[in-house]
Amino acid sequence: MTQDTQFTSILEVNLDAIAENYRRLKAYAPTAETAGVVKADGYGLGAEAVAGRLYHEGCRVFFVASVDEAMTLRPVLPADARIAVLNGYAAGDTETFIENRLVPVLNDPEQVERRVADCHRLDQALPAFLHVDTGMNRLGLTAPELSKLAAEGDRFEGPHWLAVMSHMACADTPEHPLNQQQLARFQDARRQLPGMPASLSNSAAVLTNTAYHFDLTRPGIALYGGEAVLATANPMQPTVRLLARVLQVRTVAAGDTIGYGASFTAATPRRIATIAAGYADGYLRAASNTAEVAVNGRLVPVVGRVSMDMHAIDITDLGEETLRAGDLVEVFGPDQWVDATAEKSGTIPHEFLTRLGKRYHRRYTGKVDLGSANGPHT
CATH class of the missing domain: 3.20.20.10 (Alanine racemase)
Known part of the structure; x- marks a missing residue:
């Protein structure tokens, strides 16, 4: 976080x-x-x-x-x-x-x-x-x-x-x-x-x-860094980390539903965080109620349907003070590589990566400036 x-x-x-x-x-x-x-x-x-x-x-x-x-x-x-x-x-x-x-x-x-x-x-x-x-x-x-x-x-x-x-x-x-x-x-x-x-x-x-x-x-x-060969250890390094902003944290009562279609019903009171990553950003709707995100290295479940701009995660087991609005959580990265997120969403890492939307601010480490293609190059 x-x-x-x-x-x-x-x-x-x-x-x-x-x-x-x-x-x-x-x-x-x-x-x-x-x-x-x-x-x-x-x-x-x-x-x-x-x-x-x-x-x-x-x-x-x-x-x-x-x-x-x-x-x-x-x-x-x-x-x-x-x-x-x-x-x-x-x-x-x-x-x-x-x-x-x-x-x-x-x-x-x-x-x-x-x-x-x-x-x-x-x-x-x-x-x-x-x-x-x-x-x-x-x-x-x-x-x-x-x-x-x-x-x-x-x-x-x-x-x-x-x-x-x-x-x-x-x-x-x-x-x-x-x-x-x-x-x-x-x-x-x-x-x-x-x-x-x-x-x-x-x-x-x-x-x-x-x-x-x-x-x-x-x-x-x-x-x-994506998995190229099925059912084998991936020898490549992870290359990307997606961090999503927490927009709001709330407690829902037993019996309350979350998101479009009421696809998740809380069996007990739950602490829910809504984060800014939806299908318009390439976070697949297929991740609804199946995928997880990482908070301080601990995985928490996606609950309810992924909507256009956001989705919800259940942070009950992390304690009330763990997250607040404005924090960032790891959608995928070192704590959970995109291979796992894709598998839980019923797809492949190729699809998840290529759908990443333009609304994310991209930060690069190790960038190389080659200059103009018409100029000198060493």
């Missing part, structure tokens, strides 16, 4: 811990280059700050979802940082990619043809990733599409191919049979693209099997 009278609720992001997680992930795959996945605003923690610190740690390849996300990062990262866009190479975005040195992840034959044509038009070997689908069935060339292009020989001539890549669907469950099926399909794709570097590993794949590492790994959630 701490007090801070200036801000309603505070999100503390430890960039030193993110840097340590990056170093640990590199150690898991020492023969591969380690990229940083910073899509969804750096999993909700601030892509500019996260990417800046990762660059300082030696990261030179960054993956985002969209052109908009890439354009947010381009001014803050040096020119030698490659920013790859996972969602593809749309016809209307080609000049934006070229002018801003963005790298497309090519997901279908039309996108491949478009990038090849741009290389020939400009007489430049523009960089690109080639995405092949091996079982996720979201994005990427199908096996027949890849075979058709590869058989035509010159269809891949022109770009500087950074890697052929695919994405694993079940790496968080190491024993799942799809993992080996995807690996075999990926190896078949590689045989059709001799000499092209390869990238298959997400966070879970980095941590579970060196056979998935290849030339470039692409960790996401593990960078931010």
Whole structure:
């Protein structure tokens, strides 16, 4: 419990811990280059700050979802940082990619043809990733599409191919049979693209099997300290602490209900604190009556339905003088990491982190100022 009278609720992001997680992930795959996945605003923690610190740690390849996300990062990262866009190479975005040195992840034959044509038009070997689908069935060339292009020989001539890549669907469950099926399909794709570097590993794949590492790994959630592999000890450091302001403390009588829908009824008189974190801030409604928060290192239950701006916690067992309006309590952090909060809410840490709202005041430790992307960098 701490007090801070200036801000309603505070999100503390430890960039030193993110840097340590990056170093640990590199150690898991020492023969591969380690990229940083910073899509969804750096999993909700601030892509500019996260990417800046990762660059300082030696990261030179960054993956985002969209052109908009890439354009947010381009001014803050040096020119030698490659920013790859996972969602593809749309016809209307080609000049934006070229002018801003963005790298497309090519997901279908039309996108491949478009990038090849741009290389020939400009007489430049523009960089690109080639995405092949091996079982996720979201994005990427199908096996027949890849075979058709590869058989035509010159269809891949022109770009500087950074890697052929695919994405694993079940790496968080190491024993799942799809993992080996995807690996075999990926190896078949590689045989059709001799000499092209390869990238298959997400966070879970980095941590579970060196056979998935290849030339470039692409960790996401593990960078931010989230659980990447189910039912195993998490080897990553926590990186974020969410502190919510206590708005009011009251005693409710036996039989009183709390919140919308009267989903909690007090069996005995209870001491209730209302805190400033609701679903508009990314604190999921699914946490209603299931999650806990930490007060002075002790966990207390969420009671009643999480509403838009706030939710209630039962502090009866802590004593009447424990909390007062204006105090801060730990929604998640060192006393209860986001993995546990997410599990109690029936979801995954990825969802909890990426939904964190803009109303939190963000505090960064270990921030690195890289200056202008057009200026000198050391």
